[in-house]
Amino acid sequence: MIEFKEVIKEYPNGFRAVDGLTLTARHGEICVLIGPSGCGKTTALRMVNRLIDVTRGEILIDGQPNDEFEPEVLRRQIGYAIQQIGLLPHMTIRDNVAIVPRLLDWDESRIRQRVDLLLDMVGIDPSIHGDKYPRQLSGGQQQRVGVARALGADPPIMLMDEPFGAVDPITRAILQEEFLQIQQEVGKTILFVTHDIDEAIYMGDRIALLRAGRLVQYDSPDDLLAMPRDDFAREFVGADRSLKRLHLISVKDSMMQSVPCCEHDATLEEARACLERHHSESAFVVDADGILLGWVEKAALEASQSLSAAMQRAPAASIAVPEDATAREALSVLLSHSFDVTPVIDADGVLTGGVSIQRLQDLVEVPGIHAAGRDGRP
Amino acid sequence: MKDTKAKSAENGAGRHLPFAALIWLLVTAALVVIGSQTVTLQDREKFVGDFDFTVEKVEGENRLILHLTAGTFEYGVTPEVILPVPSGRYRRGDADAPQVALALFDALDSISEVTLEPQTITARYEDAAADAERVRSRLRRPFNNAVANDRGSITAEAAGETIIFQTSDERFLYAQYQPALVPTVEEYDSRAAAEAGSPLARYIVSESRAAQTLRLEPARLLIGYAEGTALEPFARTMREILNDFHPRASLAPNLWLLTAQLEIIPPLLAIGVEPLQTGLPLFLFTLLMVLVEGGIFLLASDGKKHLLILLTHIASVFLLFWSIFGHEPLWDAILHAIFPTSAQLAHPQGTVIDFTAQHLELVLTSSLYIISFGLFLGIMVTRENFREFLPLVNNLVNSGQTVPTLAIVAIMAPIIGLGFMPALVALIAYGLLPVVRNTIAGIESVSVSIVDSARGMGMTSRQILLRTELPIASRIIMAGIRTSMVINIGTATLGAFVGSGGLGIPIASGLSMTVDAFILLGAIPAALLAILADYVLGQLEVALTPRGLLIET
Ligand SMILES: Nc1ncnc2c1ncn2[C@@H]1O[C@H](COP(=O)(O)OP(=O)(O)OP(=O)(O)O)[C@@H](O)[C@H]1O
C-alpha cells in the first residue's frame, strides 16, 4: 500500500510541481496517475522511491514513512520502470535483469533461476536472448526486459513511468495485455504513470487525474468515465467516454439470455412462432447441441419450403462475439450487420445469449453502475 | 539484420586472428631472409671490444698467433684506408665520381661540376644569384666530412660561381670505408711484400714497426715480429690496431625483453625501464607467436578469451619492435645507407635501445600521473557535489596545453633544476588535457535515463560510477589516454633540452653538431614508438570496451 499524505513538492526555483496530493494505492491494485504534460505525475512517482525529496507531507509505504529507510535500501524494494527503459548497454539481458538481486546479494543460482523465470514471464526466451546485449533487441523487446528488470527482486511495489510509451500502438496493446496477465499472477501494488487515457482505462484499477500538481478526481475507470467531476475531467476523458465505458464492460455481464433462436430441424411454423414471440425480424439457427449455424429472416421464411432452405449459413466468428469480448466489440458487430441483436457464443461455439442496442444504451445511461468494472476483464 | 550485425561484432576480434598468425609467419620469413645477410659495421667506435683475439706465442719462433673470438660478429675486416683523392673532372651524375665529389653534389643542388687536383678542389655552381659566402659556409661541413686530412688546413675560397678548397698538405686524402678485405688466405714473407699487399696487410705493417711477416686466415692472424721485440706490448698494440677494423655482423636480430619497475626518484614514484638482451633469435620468437596466436584462434571459440588474445597480440607486437630497437647492426646499416659519407653513425652516449628505455621511463612515469590525475579530476568534477569546479578544471587543463611545452620546461628548469623532474612536470601539464576532457565527455555521454534507472534500482553513487558510468565511458576515456600518450611520446623528446635523457638526446646533439645521422637515430625510433603506442593502445581500447557497447545501432 502506498499513501500520499498532503504531499507538496516545491522545486528550488519555487515551482510547485505537486501541491497537496493525498492518495492511497491499495495493496495489489494498479493506480494510474494521469494528467496533462507537466502536471507532476513523474514528480509524484519519483518521490515514492526518494529519487526526489518531498518538500512537505509524507509518503507511507505499508504504513511506514518512506524516509525511515536508507534511500538505496528503499529503492531495492521498489520496482522501477521508465519510458526510456534505461537498460545498461554494457550488460547482457540476463545481467540487466539480475541487477537488483545482485545488489541484494542473492546467491547466483537463485538469481539465474529468477532471471530466466522473469524473462519467460515477459515473453523473452532466455535461451535465445538471455546473453544478448540491449542494443541487439528491438524496442518492444527492450520494454519487456525493462519490466522484467523492475520485477527482478520480486518487490511488493512497482513504479512505472510511461513504461510502454516508446513503442508503436500495436506493440503497446500487446504489452499492456501481457502486463495485466502478469499482474494477475504477481499482484503487485503499482503506481502507473501515463498520459494516454485509453491506457489508463485499460490498465487501471483506479485512476488519479492530476492537474497542476493537484488531484482532480480519483475513481475507478468506469466512475471516472460515467461521472467526470468537472469540465476539465470531462474534457480530459473525451467526448467518446460512453464508448470508452463500453470497453470496460464484458459481453458476459451485459448480454440477455434470451434471443430469437430455433434449431435447424424445426418446422417453418415453429420458426415463425419463435419470431412472433420475440417480436423480431430474424432469428438465429442452431444445431441440436446449440452451436450457432447461421440465421433466418422473416421474409425468407415466407418464401421457402423449409427452414434449411430459408436459413443463411455463416461462420459463427463472423456474426457473433465471444463471451469474453467487451461490450464495445459487440456494438461494433451490431453496427456491421443488420441484426437487432449480436449473438454471443462460448468457447465451443454454443449460442449463449445476445446483446441488443437497447441493452447497451441502458448500460451507459446509469452512471457508475459497473464500479467493479474490471471483474469480467481478461 | 540486427543479429548478423551483432555476431560480426562479437567475432570481429576472433576473425582477424588467422591473419595475425599469417602476418607473424610473414614476419618470420622476412627475419630469416634479413638474418641471412651480414653487413659491415660502419661505426668503429661503438663496436670496439665486441671484436677480440686470444694471443698465442709460438715457442722458439718470433711469431704471434691471434685467434678470433668474435661474439656475434663474423670475421672479415674492413680497414679504413686513407687514400689520395684521385684527380679528374666530374660532372653531376657521373657514375665513377669519387666520394668527395659526391659529397659536394649532395650538399648543393646547383653544383654541376667538381674538379679534383692534388692540392685544389674546385666546385662550379650555376646560380648567379647565390651569395658566395653562403655557398661557402654550406659546403664547408660536408667537405670537411668527406676529406680525411686533419693535419693540413683546408681553406675555402668563393670566387664568383666557383668555390675553391685548398690544402696545405701535399695532397687531399680521403678515408675509404669499404670492405676492402675478404677473408681469404694471404701470405707475406717480408715487410716490403706486406706494404704492397692488401689493405689489411698494409695497415698492420704501417702501424707497427715490429711486424715482419704476415699470414692472414679467416679466423687467425699469424704475425712474425722482429728479434728483441717485447711480446706483451706488441700483442697489446696488435689487439688495439686490429680493433680499429670494422667487424661484420649478422643482420639477424635477437629477442630483447625489458623490465619495468616502480622506482623512487625523490620525491616521486617513477617507472624504471631496463632492456634485457636474450640470445634467442627473434625469428624463433615470431614463429612461437604463429603457434600461440594460431592456437588461441583454434581453441578459443568462446568470447571470454577475447581479452587474452588481444593482450598476447599487443605484447608480442611490442616485443618485436623492442627487439628491433635493440639491434644495433641494423641501425648502423640503415643509417649508413642513408648517410654513406657520415663519419659518425652511432651516438657516443648510448645505443638506440638505451635512449628508448629512458624515453619510455619518461613517458610511462608521466602517463602514470596523467592517467591518475586525469581520471581523478574528470570523475570528481562530474560528481554532483563538485560540478561547480568543472569550468575551472576545464580552463586549467586547457591552459596547460596552450603554453608551449618548451616554455614549461624552461620555466621549470630554474625552479626545479635540470634533469628528469622538470621534463616530467612539463609532460604531465601538457598531457592532462585529453585525459581529463575525455573522462568528462565519456561520463557525460552516459544518458541521463541510464543513470536514473541505475539510481532507481538502488545503486549507490559509488556503484553507479563503477558499474555504470565508467564501463560505458571506458571507450572514450581510453581514447583520451591514447591521444595523451601518443602526444607525450613526441613531446618527451623535448626533455633532452633539460637533460632528462631519452630519444631527444641524439636529436638534440645531431642538431647542434649537425650530424644528420644522429637526428634520425632519435627521430625514427620516436616516430616508431608513437605509432606502436597508438596501435597498442588502440587494440587495448577495443579489448577493454565492454562488448555490449561495440554493437552498432
Ligand atoms: N528540477 C526541476 N526544477 C524545476 N521545475 C521542475 C523540475 N523538474 C520538473 N519541474 C517542473 O515540474 C512540473 C512537473 O514535472 P513532471 O516531470 O512531474 O511532469 P509530468 O507530469 O511527468 O509530465 P510529462 O507527462 O510531460 O512527463 C513541470 O512543469 C516541470 O517543468
Ligand SMILES: [Mg+2]
Ligand atoms: Mg513524466
